[in-house]
């Protein structure tokens with residue numbers, strides 16, 4: 096594989112400045128600078144704060160990635176960058192940086208879709224992606240079910256959240272329970288000691304009439320309101336909030352719907368593999384329940400390690416390397432940022 | 445010396461090459477919303493126009509604003525990454541100084557640009573004699589047009605065209621030219637070590653002049669009424 100092209104990928108769609116280096120499907124470096132601490136006191140990502148942090152972190156993160164990979168920038172054969180979807184101002188920093196690199200190095204540049212990159216990253220860890228596969232992507236910014244027949248060219252949306260993203264729901268419930276931002280890891284930790292059946296919170300879009308129109312879509316805002324209502328009632332009654340039970344019951348409601356719909360999508364679309372990505376893939380209960388349900392349905396589950404599930408540059412480089420390997424044409428130097436880039440556009444022309 | 449200058453602090457995306465003697469290529473495209481799209485092609489175009497190769501670049505000069513944030517960052521990140529990849533130094537210049545460079549005549553004058561939200565970025569300059577470089581004496585600041593201390597001084601730049609009642613009549617030039625930034629930086633780099641430099645080059649840190657809009661969340665909103 097030493098002859099496979101060396102690809103550097105840049106990711107800046109939210110609050111992580113990620114620069115990854117891959118050779119073919121081998122991961123050489125995955126440098127990430129996060130501005131998450133700067134957003135913590137706001138309880139959510141502040142776009143301008145994230146954009147400023149991307150600017151400051153960009154060159155040091157590129158240099159760190161090259162140092163870790165043991166390569167010089169002049170060794171790079173191709174570049175890939177997230178063009179969307181994401182925060183426009185944040186994406187702009189990464190795209191401008193990638194274009195400057197393409198210009199300075201005289202190498203092709205691929206503007207890629209962030210969601211497709213979340214799928215492609217697993218190739219670095221678990222080898223070629225069986226086609227077709229179903230991918231469940233859940234994070235603070237997105238919650239989607241995708242049908243993937245070719246990660247470089249044919250990714251179709253099966254469903255997505257119609258309101259909050261799954262990770263966003265974790266953040267909001269964490270705040271309600273007095274847990275820090277970002278909420279995912281804290282809810283997961285606290286829920287370990289709780290009873291997931293303590294409170295029967297609603298499962299969004301799972302009723303028969305919802306399934307007709309929103310078979311693979313998600314909704315977490317009703318769940319969020321139900322948890323808030325339950326907590327307020329308990330407070331009004333002067334009861335101590337059973338934080339562990341509420342966290343476990345909320346978490347169970349989220350991962351139940353995510354895994355139930357993901358497995359159903361695999362079965363109904365004849366996909367033998369389910370891939371899970373995005374920050375929420377780090378959730379221990381999601382992994383456990385997905386494993387259990389995939390096993391029962393005869394589906395192989397693929398989940399990259401947590402560092403590759405959250406936003407990073409390696410995923411962008413991984414998709415870039417696939418595009419190079421499949422001979423897809425690069426993007427033009429006037430490549431644009433598209434904050435709502437549809438997942439069907441894997442590569443921006 | 446082959447100096448590449450660029451600026452995205454205003455509505456114009458501009459790039460220029462300077463060979464130490466004069467500006468040898470310059471491009472400008474005005475489209476306030478498309479900085480990230482237009483800058484790299486503009487740089488490629490000036491290299492092409494001048495028949496020079498990117499590897500010949502010895503210095504990079506970038507207008508560091510003040511200017512609307514997203515556009516401003518396009519120029520700054522481009523300059524920093526080019527500098528790192530080509531292994532050449534990156535110099536910052538206040539973008540308003542670039543506009544002042546193009547103002548003719550002597551005496552006191554102001555430069556004002558659009559800061560959006562009904563405010564302007566501005567700085568005050570003085571030029572001693574024709575041909576001498578202007579000297580920035582106050583600023584840059586961000587203010588409401590009515591609060592700029594014009595005091596009878598002529599005002600140049602896009603800000604004056606937007607708020608003629610407070611700042612007008614507007615004098616040319618309206619926008620910064622990368623060629624002006626290049627000339628200013630070339631002069632400053634040539635003079636360093638010998639004579640006092642008329643304009644101080646700065647780091648490539650953007651001049652935001654405003655803090656990010658961000659408010660910590662207040663008390664939890666109740667859902668029960």
Ligand SMILES: [Zn+2]
Nearest residue numbers: 213234373406
């Ligand atoms: Zn993501």
